[in-house]
Amino acid sequence: MRDFAAELEQRRDQGLYRQRREVDSPQQPELVVDGRPMLAFCSNDYLGFANDPAIIEAARATLSSAGLGGGASHLICGHHRAHHELEQTVASFTGREDALFFSTGYMANMGVISALAGRGDTIFSDRLNHASIIDGCLLSRARIRRYPHGDTEALAEQLAGTEGHKVVVTDGVFSMDGDLAPLAELARLCRTHDALLVVDDAHGFGVLGEGGRGSLSACGLGQDDVPVVIGTLGKAFGTSGAFVAGSSLMMDYLVQKARTYIYTTSMPPAIAAASTASIRMAMAADDRRAHLRNLIDRFRRETQAMGYALMPSDTPIQPILIGGAAEAMALSRALEGHGIWVTAIRPPTVPQGESRLRVTLSAAHTEAHLDRLLQALAVCRQEIGLTAA
Incomplete structure (x- = not known):
């Protein structure tokens, strides 16, 4: 039998051990974490909707009329009118003909990818795609070809040398780097090489594009360009579940x-x-998106002036590249000592030597909240002796 205890101890020694924290408050910038007040910059609640009274009231009203549980799968007796109305809303929102409501983003990616490709087919996957995309590719039993992150020239060569049914799958916004996929060029390549393009825009919807319609909207791409788009409802939309359209x-x-x-x-x-x-x-949340944009711009400007190394992201995901896992954990702990919660992201989530603090900004953050983060980053840099990037 494997020595599971030894494996856990090794993870502790390598600075890779993961722990859950207990939150005893609604999701919002100011949380109670393990019984202590904290200002959080690690949530994906980009528009500040997770604790919005109007959205809570919509759930409460439906609880009274429809009860709690779904009761069964959609294909048995679990497909309620509320599910149908959501799917119609998603279809209209994304500019597509139809949509399906999945229980989680992970399940959406695994289900969609494994349905659209199988034995004898080939999937082309960006090397930095989310774990759920990777697992969906593995579940499909198709041949998997990974192309270097955002490298459309490498992808073009792979597509040109492959016969049969081809699926290209990518994140729209990459969750650990915050950068955007080269979506317009990916769409062009898929048209040229008769490949099906699937985009998971979990971190783009609500934030980017006209009316928050995501990275595809920001690039001017529609259903003909990207036949399948996946999104989550647990990030900018502040609820739970996912969709494919x-x-x-x-x-x-x-x-x-x-x-x-x-x-x-x-x-x-x-x-x-x-x-x-x-x-x-x-x-209708253009005011929130404008405020969020101002926070992002100010954060990037002032942290880089301190000497921190930021990754090339214009989204609410603002990774501070540190390098070593131990150093990233040290900065995270130092910030926590000042009442600021920013999680350290370490291998295997990111490559070796690319550990980082993943700062995420929300429209619910105020300028005063950002003041506190910036002040703490300046002090903690000195406290732990972090060298210049």
């Missing part, structure tokens, strides 16, 4: 083939109703 034919195909949709109990109707309300609010 595309043509009616494609959604019908996924109803027949996506195992993570077919064989799981549907999400509570109240969550669907809250998500519908949230999407509608997000479309």
Whole structure:
């Protein structure tokens, strides 16, 4: 039998041990963490919707009329009117014919990718894609070819040398780097080489594009360019679950083939109703997006002036590149000593030597919140003796 205790101890020694923290408050910038007040810069609640009264009320009203549990899978008796209304709202929001509501983003990626490719097919996956995309590719049993991050020339060579059914899958916004995929060029390559393009825009929806319609909207791309788009509702929309949107034919195909949709109990109707309300609010949230944009610009300007190394991101995901896992943990702990919660991201989530603090900004943060973060970063840099980038 494997020595599991020894493996855990090794992770501790390497600075890679992970621990859960207990939050005893609603999701918002000012949290109670393990019984202590903290100012958080590690949530994906980009628009500050997770504790919004109007969205909470939409869930509460549906609880009264529809009850709590989904009861069964969508294909048995679990497909409620609230689910249908959410899917119609998602389709309209994304500019597509139809949509499906999945229980989680992880399940959406695994179900969609493994349904769209199988034995004898080839999937082309960006090397920095999210773990759920990687696992969806593995589950498909298709041949997997990984191309260097954002390298469309390398991808073009791979596509040109491959026969049969081809699927290209990428994040829209990369969750650990915050940068955008070269979506327009990916769409062009897929048209040229008769490949199906699938984009997971979990971190783009709500934040980028007109009305928060995501990175595809920001690039001027529609359903003909990107036939399948995936999004999560647990980030900028502040609720839970995920969706996939595309043509009616494609959604019908996924109803027949996506195992993570077919064989799981549907999400509570109240969550669907809250998500519908949230999407509608997000479309009208230009003021929040403008405030968030100002926070991002100020954060980048002032942290770089301190000597911190930032990654090339214009999104709310602002990684501070540190390098070693131990050093990243030291900075995270130092910030916590000042009441600031920013998590250190270490291997295997990121490559060796690229450990970082993943700062995420929200429209719910105020300028005063950002003042506190910047002041703490300046002090902690000196406290731990962090050298210049």
